Amino acid sequence: MAYRWPADTDFALLELDVLDRDCPVCGRMMYICDHRYRYFHTLDGPMELVCKLNHCPDPDCPGHAKTKSPELEIAIALPKLAIGWDVLCWIGHRRCSRHWSITQIQAELLDAYGIKLSADAIADHIQRYQVMLAARQQDPQSLRRQYESVDKIILSIDGLQPEKGHETLYVVRELTQKRVWFAEPLISATNEEVQRLIAKAKEWAASLGKTVVLWVSDKQDAFVKGIAAEFPGVTHRYCDNHFLRDAAKPVLEADSHAKVQMRRKVRGLRKIEQAVLKHERASAEQNPAINDPEATLTVSTESVNPKVTEVDSACAVVLAYCTAVRGIRNDDQGGPLNPPGLRMTAALNDVHDSIQRNLDAKKGGLQKSNLAAWPSA
């Protein structure tokens, strides 16, 4: 659908001429025969582009029936698009490099540049960008340039599932240059299909004239067989990450078990909080001053009954402890090198020590009766 511009759009005008005006057939000087008007967004604002179209003046020359467009037009915007290259690249970069969602891209284009595009249009632009990016990534010339100074190549293959239920995307990467060579979705990863990918990697390496010294993978059956068939004698190793994950499985299982036990022991936060809040309300009713916003603000000064202040701050301390412990209980991040259960133990011990210090510093009184309800870590 054609892009609809608001009636009051302020376009910057740019006129383009054909640079080489010799007729490509007979060499005669060509004339301007028509104009093409284009309107599109750039990051600097809306632009009106006037392209002067040329043709050969000789009606008998085949160059007469064909018009020539200004050479530079394609460097400013792709044909028929309502955005220039700068906007297309901006969109593609936000999507592919920053992983922004289409909605996010749409909102930011409007906020930062006043460019209003539909979600469908942005999806189309992203697809175009991806096609160009893939072509660029696999461009043999640029690949050759990148590998000029490289002697030995290390390849890896792995299957990634973008989302559950999707077909698996098999990715071949070269590790010395940290570059994805190619990726293909395989509906069924039979040994033949996988071997075809490995053979393709072999062709690439051969066309670069480089030796593959090592393959790295998770060593699933199809990889082991395919690599052995296409690269006899080349070492095939476990990928660090997969190796560590497999080796760490029993550790993580034990860690997860410990976590469950700690969670079972350290609980009842809600009950403590409810008791504290109830206590707070009761003391507020007894001392209406505490409901006065000014009194609350100056709660630590002597303008308020010191006993009330003490009760109030004690309650706040208990609530803060509850918040901290809840955070510790819910901490779920970390891999085998930094297991969450170990961190949980350390954090709970810190809390325990901290409470103990409070108790030691101030034996008896209200704090003790509150804190006594704390389960120990």
Ligand SMILES: [Zn+2]
């Ligand atoms: Zn001509």
